[in-house]
Amino acid sequence: MEFSINEEQQAFMKSVFNFSKNEIYPLMEEFEKKGEFCWEAWKKMGEFGMMALPFPEEYGGANAGVLTTCLGMEALTRGGASGGLTLSWGAHTILCGVPIWLIGNEEQKKKYLPGIASGEKLGGFGLTEPNAGSDAASVQTTAVKKGDKYILNGTKMFITNGPIASQFVVIAVTDKKAGHFGISAFIVDADAPGFSIGKELDKMGNRTSTTSELIFEDCEVPAANLLGPEGMGFVVVGKTILEYERSCLLAAGLGGMENTLDESIKYAKERVQFNRPIAQFQAIQEKIANMKIAVEGARMALYRVAWMKDNNIPAMLEACLAKLFMSEVGLKVADDGVQIHGGYGYMREYPVERNYRDVKLGTIGAGTSEVQRQVIGKMLLKTKKKGAK
Ligand SMILES: Cc1cc2nc3c(=O)[nH]c(=O)nc-3n(C[C@H](O)[C@H](O)[C@H](O)COP(=O)(O)OP(=O)(O)OC[C@H]3O[C@@H](n4cnc5c(N)ncnc54)[C@H](O)[C@@H]3O)c2cc1C
Incomplete structure (x- = not known):
């Protein structure tokens, strides 16, 4: 059994820690007080390569693997990055980027992953609804196929990066009768017709990440943005x-x-x-x-x-x-x-x-x-x- 991390990983952690302490931490207090997302810190994290960590190189990623990605995030908060900033990183990189990488088709990966890996196109993930939290299978947002589009209707709740993201992975019901296998995932662009940001929510903690409702009113999503097979959300x-x-x-x-x-x-x-x-x-x-x-x-x-x-x-x-x-x-x-x-x-x-x-x-x-x-x-x-x- 091997418990140590290798020298390269140790050096990586040290460089992330120093980056966080010198470049990120000094920005945190002001934005924490204001309860605002810090774009300057986000941009610096993107340039440093934090959003690229898990993704393959061909999509602009660093191919770092899970453990090294974890070590990077550990060092980032140990150095003083706020929980809010890393929560935004998680919604963007893990909840939006990872499903597109692991489930998306080639076209979707080419379209979305480079912007996610660089941090330029902020991402989010919409599962939770006002009446569906722990009981996630009871989501009520619907997606009905019409020609080459899906029409989404419903509201998502507590969505990290909601007010500022460029795209979201959204979970919606495509077949009410099929239970768990009637729920599908979509990539929804924030400029899709019928999409709007609902109430922005004020939080106890993680105040440097933004949180809001997402509203879908006859929101038009190209059928090409279905993520994975229908019913496999x-x-x-x-x-x-x-x-x-x-x-x-x-x-x-x-x-x-x-x-x-x-x-x-x-x-x-x-x-x-x-x-x-x-x-x-x-x-x-x-x-x-x-x-x-x-x-x-x-x-x-x-x-x-x-x-x-x-x-x-x-x-x-x-x-x-x-x-x-x-x-x-x-x-x-x-x-x-x-x-x-x-x-x-x-x-x-x-x-x-x-x-x-x-x-x-x-x-x-x-x-x-x-x-x-x-x-x-x-x-x-x-x-x-x-x-x-
Ligand atoms: C800051 C923040 C950011 C978030 N970001 C996102 C996001 O980006 N995307 C997203 O989709 N969601 C997001 N969420 C939603 C989050 O995942 C949900 O809040 C969580 O899943 C719990 O759901 P709920 O809040 O509806 O609580 P509920 O499910 O209503 O739970 C209320 C209480 O009842 C208990 N309870 C519920 N069911 C059971 C049971 N069967 N047995 C025993 N106890 C039970 C719970 O444990 C809890 O104590 C975010 C939430 C917060 C607060």
Whole structure:
């Protein structure tokens, strides 16, 4: 069993960390306060190659593999990139780019992937609806074929990059009677007739990513933009995105935990109370130790999923375990980080405050903790019905 990452990967992480610390982190505070997406940081990330990581070179990608993509995202947040920025990266790269790469036909890949890999054409993913969250199979947005077009009607909710993306992968019902196999995926351009951006949503955390409703009113989508076979939208979601999402996006969460730990160690050594650095108090040492245990456990869980994906081993169970574990220990790490900083940790100018607000999304987005536990339980007990979620 090999636990180390190679020298090239270590050098890559170091360069991403330094890039993030010097070029991205200084921009974060202002945009976090404003609750705005930072195009300057996005452009820099594109030039640095962060959006190109998973894709093949022929489409402008870096062919980095899953583990190296994870290491890059980990280093980016450890260096101080906000959760919001990496959430936008995830919606763009993993939720929009990966299904086009893995399921799209040659024409779709040539048309969309170069802009996604460079970061110039921001992407998003529309599955969730006002009345369909955890129960994703109950989506109501419809897509009816008329000649060489599909006509989409419905509303999507909580869509990351909604107000600013150029294209979305959108999930809609093409055959109501066919259940899971009546749901299809489409690539929808933001300038498609009948498409509009709904209400922009103000969030607790991840404030440097934008979130909105998407509205489809007789929205015309060329039939050529059907992604994969009709009726296979759930396969698009299940088989291609989830394992990627639960590794590459979680990597940003791991980096956030490491950032909180780094900041807390630094602060504990600097902050003096009762004539000594608070690092000398056993209660603080215990918190630091617990944070490190969580970080290393999360790292093992995450790297295993990434390694399995790189070796073409199905990793659905491991990805669910990693997602659940990391998002829940992440909450505790963020809490300890604020606690170690005392009153200063409650103040906006400290990164631990932002990490604390950002991390809560982990137990909600991409499958809530409750649903993860159910899915894991079903997988272990083999109670899952054929064709069910
Ligand atoms: C900031 C943000 C960004 C997002 N970005 C996107 C995006 O880009 N694209 C997209 O499609 N979606 C996105 N989402 C949506 C996200 O994936 C959903 O919020 C999530 O799947 C949960 O759905 P819900 O919010 O409707 O909660 P619900 O499903 O209504 O859940 C409410 C509560 O009920 C519990 N619950 C539900 N069903 C069960 C059950 N069977 N057993 C036990 N408990 C249950 C849940 O665990 C939860 O505690 C985003 C959400 C947020 C907050």
